[in-house]
Amino acid sequence: MRVLILGSGVIGTSIAYYLARAGHEVTVLERQPAPALETSFANAGEVSPGYSAPWAGPGVPVKAVKWMLMQHSPLVIKPMLDPAMWRWGLAMLRNCTQARYEINKSRMVRLAEYSRDCLKELRADTGIAYDERMQGTLQLFRAQQQLDGTSKDVEVLQASGVPYQLLDREGCVQYEPALAAVKGKFVGGLRLPGDETGDCFKFTQALAKLAEAEGVNFRFGVNIQALEHDAVKGITAVRTDAGSFTADRYVVALGSYSPALVRPLGIRLPVYPVKGFSITVPITDASGAPESTVMDETFKVAVTRLGDRIRVGGTAQLSGFDLRLNERRRDTLEHVVTDLFPKGGSVRDASFWTGLRPMTPDGTPVIGSTRIPNLMLSTGHGTLGWTMAAGTGRVMADLIGGRAPGIDMEGLTVARYGG
Template sequence: MKVLVLGAGVIGTTASYYLARAGHEVTVVERREGPGLETSFANAGEVSPGYSAPWAGPGVPLKAVKWLLMRHRPLVIRPRLDLHLVLWGLSMLRNCTAARYEINKSRMVRVAEYSRDVLRQLRADTGIRYDERMQGTLQLFRTQHQLDGTGADIEVLKRFGVGWELLDRDGCIRQEPALARVKDKFVGGLLLPGDETGDCFKSTSEIAKLARAAGVSFSFGTGIRQLNARGGQIDSVETDRGALQADAYLLALGSYSPLLLRPLGLKLPVYPVKGYSLTVPIADAPTALGRAPESTVMDETHKVALTRLGDRIRAGGTAELSGYDPSLHVARRRTLEHVVSDLFPAGGDVAQASFWSGLRPMTPDGTPVLGPTPLRNLWLSTGHGTLGWTMATGTGQLMADWISGRQPAIDTEGLTIARY
């Protein structure tokens, strides 16, 4: 079967590889000049099934007000007339209950745990490298209230067999020795030892090479204008290089996916939530033990992840609601610099860091939107939010099985657009 994949981020690229392995003739269409150059380019660097949780949850509306008042705030809302943002926000508020949080987190963990297993198999089969480390994620709590509030998440982790360990201050320092320099700034942490780290862009580039070797054709520098539907299915995709046709179409354009679906009458509640990152060179990288993070430290106060990527520290965070605006704001850089300098003051030179932003495709319930649509040959793979890389390989294998008519390896309940 001829399959057209729209988008060459980590989701589209990985799906193309698994579709080709399933025996399909696959073409990937991407407006940028290569794979992984948008949201996949400089994300926080986490493969974190243990940290997979929706943003919407009990107490989040009150927390959001507090976040907006912080000097180094994790949430930024830029006022704008945007009906889609209003509707998305109202839907998110409806998901801020204990019952909905448990349902949504269980769906997300299901996909993320499966994806981690598929990624491990991919590494074993191909030997790809991407500055990967398998030393877990440490959620760092600056207050006792944060530490005491881990119960609900731990119950879900237990149910799905996700490894975890609650640590006191000394336990956090054993996991991340450099934190000994700032031990008065936190009270404890939650270690998720099954989480991994690495460079998403490097991973996407390596998977693109594997995909090409498997027969995938990439059409870079090709803008996608619209989807043409006829007779209850997609007839063609209009691009700036002409119309393209296939037997099946997989839409994996992240935050831009809803824009192509609206003219078809399909409402996809995915909104772009801008995140920022800072990539800091580690000072004297070969002898950096005790100064830089060894894996990922998630600062739960500022919602900033600090990840070791070879000889770099990647600081990623902030949720900015500003539509499709890619602008870099210096205040967001100051927040990332603050967290790096506050927790790892001798880790690297923030003045030499590179600053970046990307648009995360967020759903109001946190779960990605995968699988079939009311149009017979159109499939979706979007809405992964901050967990695109975490869920990428599992999503790719899942979509290949689904499109090929094979039984998926995991339960797909609640993952499709039908839940809306």
Template sequence: MKIVILGAGVIGVSTAYYLARDGHEVVVLDRQPGPALETSYANAGEVSPGYSSPWAAPGIPAKAMKWLFMKHSPLIIQPRADGATLRWMAAMLRNCTAARYAVNKGRMVRLAEYSRDCLMEMREATGISYDERMQGTLQVFRTQKQIDGVGKDIEVLRADGVPFEMLDRAGCVAAEPGLAAAAQKIVGGLRLPGDETGDCFKFTNALATLCEGLGVRFRYNVSIDGLRLEGDRIAAVKTGQGEVTGDVVVAALGSYTPALLSPLGFDLPIYPVKGYSITVPIVNAARAPVSTVMDETYKIAITRLGDRIRVGGMAEIAGFNHDLPPARRATLEHSVEDLFGGAGDQSKASFWTGLRPMTPDGTPIIGPTRVPNLFINAGHGTLGWTMSCGSGRVLADLVSRRKPAIEAGDLALTRYG
């Protein structure tokens, strides 16, 4: 079949790889001049199946009120009264129960663990390189209360067979020697040895090159203007360069997927939650992180990417906004300097923002729709890099009418009714 994929981020390119490997003719369309130039460009760099958790969790409403008054808050809500923002926030609050959290986290960990396995298989088969490291993730706790609150996550990790270690202060420093100077600021940590790190931008570009070797055609600088229906099927994708036809269309446009599908009567609960990162050149390797350290207090990920440190995090409810406020940069700088002071040269850091496509329950939307030849692979939130290979593989299986290796029925749009 001829497959038209809309979007050349890490999700779209991963999907193209698996579909091309199945022997399909694949065309990828994107408005940017190359792959991974939007949300996939400078994310936190972690491939963290064990840390795959929905933002909607018990206690989050109370925590959110506290966060709003923090100087370096992990959550920022800009005053907005539009219906899309209010509906999404209400849906997210409905998922902040213990029962829904357990279901959502279990679903996310299932997909993320599978995705990590797919990435390992791809790396072995292709030799793809992207500043990868396989040295785990360390979630650092600054208070005993944070340690006491991690029990629900550990229950899910145990249930899914995800390896983990609870570490005291000395254990954290042993795992991440760069924390030595900040040891008195932490009380313990949760280490996930199966997690990985890597540069998502480098990965996506390297994978796009592999895709081209499999016959995938990438068409960049192409605006995607809509979908033309004939009967109950997509007849063509309308672009600024004319119509593009195919047997199947895959919508992988991240936060922009709802706008594309809305004229067809779809109401996708995907919202552009804004995140930020800085990329800092390392000047003292002994003080730098070995892998990824999650600063639980500020919800900031600090990741080693070759000779750079990527510091990413925060969730800002601000709609489609790409401003770069100095206060957000200050939060990122504070977290990394507080834990790994002197490791990087902040004067040479680059500052970036991206719109994470978040669903209210944290799980992406992957699968078919009521339009027989239209599939969705979007809504991965902060975990697009972590879930990319598994999501692409599942979608390719569904398009090729194979049963995926993991349960995928609850990933589809139908879970929203």
């Protein structure tokens, strides 16, 4: 089958690889000159099934107000006359109940756990290297109230069979020795030993080469303009500035830019860009750097070891498609890494980056079929695109190939929004 994939971030590239391995003829269209140069370029580096959870949850509206009043705020909202942003925000608020949180988290964990298993298999089959480490994630709590509030998350982890450890200060230091120097700044943590870390950009670039070896045709520098549609035939072509492209199946994997492309088809896709930031810090003292990922629960910032670098990623800014760098967000990232790992790296020599996370209001991505038979979607992974990429690629290849996917698709398609 001829398949056309729109977008070569970590999601689109993963789908292309698995489709090619299954024997399909695959072409990928990408506006950038290479894969993974937008949202997948410098994310936090986490492959964290255990940390898969929706942002919408009980108490989040109150927390959001407190966050916005903090000096180093995890959340920034730039008021805009953008109806899509307000609709998305209201939909997110409707998901801030315990019942919805548990449903949404279970859906996310289902895909994320499957994806981690697919990544392990992919690594074993190909030997792909991307500064990977398999030493878990440590969610670090600076306040006792945060540690006490983990009970609901732990219940979902238990129900999903995800291993975890609740740790006191000494337990945290056992897994992250550099934290011994700042023990007075936290009370404990929740460790997820099954989580991994790695450089998403390196992974995607390497996977693209493997996909090309399997016959995938990447067309870079191509700007996608519209989907041509026939009421009977479905999608008939993708119109671009390099001409029209045709296929038997079409996969939209354009992250935050996906809704605008499918809106003329009558598909309501509530994905909105949530801007994230990162700095990449060269390590100057390996003994003072993290061993894996430490997630600072207070500031919602992840500090991750990537080879000879520390990736510090986080903050959430609602400001549409604005890609300007903001020095105040950099200050927050620098504060966290220097507060927890003061001797690990040189922030003066750090590079600063921003990207748009494609977020759904319920946190769960949108993957799979649509009401148009030959059109499929794969977007809305939010902060977990890297975590869910391999599993998403495998699921999409199975669906397109007419095979039953390895996980239950309940609640994962656009049908949950009536699309």
